[in-house]
Amino acid sequence: MKTYAALLPFILLAGCAPQDVITMQDVSPQENDLRDLDFDGVIKAREKCVETLIGAAVNNDGCPKDKSVKQSFKLDVKFPNNSADLLPRYYAKLEQLVAFMEEQKEATVTIEGHASKVGSSAHNLVLSQQRADAVAQALVIDFGISASRVEAVGYGDTEPLIDDNSDFAHETNRRVMATLSGSYSTTDMRWTIFTSE
Numbered sequence: 001m002k003t004y005a006a007l008l009p010f011i012l013l014a015g016c017a018p019q020d021v022i023t024m025q026d027v028s029p030q031e032n033d034l035r036d037l038d039f040d041g042v043i044k045a046r047e048k049c050v051e052t053l054i055g056a057a058v059n060n061d062g063c064p065k066d067k068s069v070k071q072s073f074k075l076d077v078k079f080p081n082n083s084a085d086l087l088p089r090y091y092a093k094l095e096q097l098v099a100f101m102e103e104q105k106e107a108t109v110t111i112e113g114h115a116s117k118v119g120s121s122a123h124n125l126v127l128s129q130q131r132a133d134a135v136a137q138a139l140v141i142d143f144g145i146s147a148s149r150v151e152a153v154g155y156g157d158t159e160p161l162i163d164d165n166s167d168f169a170h171e172t173n174r175r176v177m178a179t180l181s182g183s184y185s186t187t188d189m190r191w192t193i194f195t196s197e
Contacts, residue, residue, distance in 0.1 A: 067188040075178035084130035116170035129154025
């Protein structure tokens, strides 16, 4: 046992025998481009999508992520009493709706016709449908929107904006509204301290 104890220091010192020391080079060659040319947080060496929209949320390859968004569009077209004639001054509003629908090819629209409470409910239901049809036909015939993307529904006097018997209420309630449905894809943006959602 004493022999082993006496040999132990020699064994330990043998492990510390002088060895050649290899020093690192002063400068290592840079093989990959570490610049972030489109400021998306992904270096050029890994980038697969150049010119990413600034502020977009990206994956590990620097490609933007998409998100599905539901969009609404407000269209408010008024009609004279007991009339379904679409007045020319409302074509500018229809043009805005058409521009949106041309941009979002998957979107469909429901044209909602409404009437005031003047007259019978049965007559108002027919009149509201005629008003909705007038706007829907203008979208299809005058603006070239596919009929499969446009639906017209008359609600009669069942959904007044103002439930009153005044002239102002009647004028306000004689209207056509538009509701867009469907969703479209857009670039998902990164959260910042200014993000409201």
